[in-house]
Amino acid sequence: MIDIEKLSFSYDDEETHEKKFVIKELDLYIDKGSFVAVLGHNGSGKSTLAKHLNGILLPSGGKVYIAGMDTADEKNTFSIRSTAGMVFQNPDNQIVAAVVEDEVAFAPENLGVPPEEIRRRVDECLEIVNMSEFAKSSPSRLSGGQKQRVAIAGVLAMEPECIILDEPTAMLDPKGRREVMRTIKSLNKSRGMTVVLITHYMDEAAMADRIVVMEKGSVIIDDVPKKVFSEVEKIKEIGLDVPQVTELLFRLRSMGIDMPEDIISVEECEKVILDRLKGLKND
Amino acid sequence: MFKDITIGQYVEGNSFIHKMDARVKILLSLFYIIILFLISSPVAYAVFTAFTLFLVYLSKVPPKFILRGLKPMMYILVFTAVLNLFMTQGSTVLWVCPFWSTLKITKEGLTTAVLMILRLVYLVIGTSVLTLTTSPLMLTDGIEKILKPFEIIKVPSHEIAMMMTIAIRFIPTLSEETEKIMKAQMARGADFESGNVLKRAKAMIPLLVPLFISAFRRADDLAVAMDSRCYHGGKNRTRMKQMKMTVRDLWATLFMVGFAAAVIFIQKLM
Ligand SMILES: Nc1ncnc2c1ncn2[C@@H]1O[C@H](COP(=O)(O)OP(=O)(O)OP(=O)(O)O)[C@@H](O)[C@H]1O
Ligand SMILES: [Mg+2]
Numbered sequence: 208m209i210d211i212e213k214l215s216f217s218y219d220d221e222e223t224h225e226k227k228f229v230i231k232e233l234d235l236y237i238d239k240g241s242f243v244a245v246l247g248h249n250g251s252g253k254s255t256l257a258k259h260l261n262g263i264l265l266p267s268g269g270k271v272y273i274a275g276m277d278t279a280d281e282k283n284t285f286s287i288r289s290t291a292g293m294v295f296q297n298p299d300n301q302i303v304a305a306v307v308e309d310e311v312a313f314a315p316e317n318l319g320v321p322p323e324e325i326r327r328r329v330d331e332c333l334e335i336v337n338m339s340e341f342a343k344s345s346p347s348r349l350s351g352g353q354k355q356r357v358a359i360a361g362v363l364a365m366e367p368e369c370i371i372l373d374e375p376t377a378m379l380d381p382k383g384r385r386e387v388m389r390t391i392k393s394l395n396k397s398r399g400m401t402v403v404l405i406t407h408y409m410d411e412a413a414m415a416d417r418i419v420v421m422e423k424g425s426v427i428i429d430d431v432p433k434k435v436f437s438e439v440e441k442i443k444e445i446g447l448d449v450p451q452v453t454e455l456l457f458r459l460r461s462m463g464i465d466m467p468e469d470i471i472s473v474e475e476c477e478k479v480i481l482d483r484l485k486g487l488k489n490d
Numbered sequence: 491m492f493k494d495i496t497i498g499q500y501v502e503g504n505s506f507i508h509k510m511d512a513r514v515k516i517l518l519s520l521f522y523i524i525i526l527f528l529i530s531s532p533v534a535y536a537v538f539t540a541f542t543l544f545l546v547y548l549s550k551v552p553p554k555f556i557l558r559g560l561k562p563m564m565y566i567l568v569f570t571a572v573l574n575l576f577m578t579q580g581s582t583v584l585w586v587c588p589f590w591s592t593l594k595i596t597k598e599g600l601t602t603a604v605l606m607i608l609r610l611v612y613l614v615i616g617t618s619v620l621t622l623t624t625s626p627l628m629l630t631d632g633i634e635k636i637l638k639p640f641e642i643i644k645v646p647s648h649e650i651a652m653m654m655t656i657a658i659r660f661i662p663t664l665s666e667e668t669e670k671i672m673k674a675q676m677a678r679g680a681d682f683e684s685g686n687v688l689k690r691a692k693a694m695i696p697l698l699v700p701l702f703i704s705a706f707r708r709a710d711d712l713a714v715a716m717d718s719r720c721y722h723g724g725k726n727r728t729r730m731k732q733m734k735m736t737v738r739d740l741w742a743t744l745f746m747v748g749f750a751a752a753v754i755f756i757q758k759l760m
Contacts, residue, residue: 261718285720293718300708301715305626305659312730314719325730343502347662361719 208274208369208401209237209260215268216255229255230424242395242402244412246447247421253405257373261291274368289318292362296374298354307357308342314365332360336390352383356390369401377407409450413471433469452476500625505550507623512632514739518746519620525750526612534757535608541749542612551622559618560611567607574603626658631733648724671700
């Protein structure tokens with residue numbers, strides 16, 4: 208689905224006039240239907256990578272192929288952008304129209320889709336993100352989580368195969384975050400949509416099938432969440448965190464209580480701890 | 491401060507005026523304004539007033555929305571009234587200031603003042619009826635369609651319409667932001683309320699600078715988000731909501747023309 212080969216991106220520093228690399232010889236292949244979380248420090252190049260996936264930025268070196276199309280080839284631009292939809296961090300800054308349904312219609316209108324078909328897509332996409340009842344509302348009256356779901360619907364209306372989200376929950380409250388994450392997960396699970404989620408929240412990353420950790424423009428870790436988070440010390444060394452439950456079990460372990468290393472969800476953790484407590488009672 | 495702006499405050503409804511085609515509505519509103527500036531006799535104004543009230547009734551928009559549109563106009567109204575009242579030269583003097591004899595009210599001054607107020611008020615009511623009964627999208631689409639023929643003289647009709655759409659969309663966002671910055675600056679001791687005009691204008695700088703910076707950042711983000719959704723100007727763009735003219739629009743136009751003829755006839759006669 209997404210094939211990145213030796214991607215480099217550099218810009219000329221204004222003061223020193225030397226080339227600064229934001230991304231350096233990065234290779235990454237993302238399968239159709241997978242859910243990949245991208246982690247990394249501020250400034251590690253995550254957003255820059257994301258902008259390469261739909262041709263907003265073009266590589267200084269290497270190639271990016273989306274569903275086989277080269278992003279550097281200008282005649283692919285619109286097919287690439289409608290194949291790989293992009294959702295951004297600030298919900299206020301990506302909404303164009305003053306009414307929710309017009310916002311969702313924006314992308315298909317740009318693509319020249321016939322009116323009846325746009326209507327159908329708008330209704331369907333609002334249904335998917337569970338925002339049908341707000342079709343006629345003004346986005347400015349919605350909560351952050353609702354706005355972000357409208358933004359997701361606006362991207363889905365292009366009928367993309369892949370959706371890239373750059374910190375979509377960073378500006379939301381816990382409730383909004385849950386709504387948005389539920390939407391993203393169901394897109395991946397029930398519709399087979401390929402999802403690339405850039406995030407700073409470890410519990411969100413734990414929901415993915417695969418985690419890619421970036422550092423200074425390169426991929427330094429690429430594995431399943433259970434593996435990635437089982438090495439708590441290594442993760443902390445990079446300056447990242449682990450999900451809260453993993454942290455809890457890690458501390459219990461360091462107190463000498465034998466706990467498994469590969470627990471990343473609250474449900475699993477609950478079960479493990481309950482089992483231990485039951486074990487203690489029986490003893 | 492943006493809260494009083496009526497543009498973009500569409501009130502949903504099902505009235506005759508709501509159902510009219512946006513293009514026809516915009517053109518007829520222009521026509522309404524032209525008539526307004528052509529008449530000056532009291533009788534013509536009386537007829538015009540009746541017509542305006544009829545429009546408001548026909549739109550089924552609660553009058554409080556229309557009054558809300560008039561509120562920010564208060565100062566301008568008072569200002570023009572006072573200026574016209576005292577500045578107009580005339581022969582029939584009604585009142586002279588006992589302390590300063592150049593300050594006087596003439597009969598002509600009084601009529602001009604009343605006329606100007608009525609003109610401004612009807613101007614606002616007329617445009618409010620348009621914006622309150624037409625969704626922002628239809629309004630901008632209508633303007634785009636009306637400007638389309640002027641593309642031969644290089645009028646960027648689509649761009650103008652898109653700019654208006656975005657402006658309408660961002661009015662509430664920026665107003666919220668203004669309030670936030672204002673509170674933040676007030677917490678640091680900024681004073682927006684006291685002092686003379688110059689001092690107050692100066693106090694606006696720490697408000698406007700962050701507001702502009704954030705507006706530019708928003709514009710940047712929005713441009714990327716629009717690009718990501720394949721925006722490439724008006725070429726080959728389709729619209730979900732199509733505009734179509736019906737018999738209703740024909741009747742409205744005929745009615746408007748009839749009314750215009752009648753009012754101008756009355757104006758000439760009396
Ligand atoms: N065209 C450019 N000109 C100058 N600096 C740039 C340019 N493009 C990227 N950078 C720099 O590259 C670095 C990486 O940026 P990027 O936005 O990709 O990081 P990020 O991983 O998304 O960070 P964050 O977690 O803060 O979102 C930043 O320090 C940024 O300032
Ligand atoms: Mg970023």
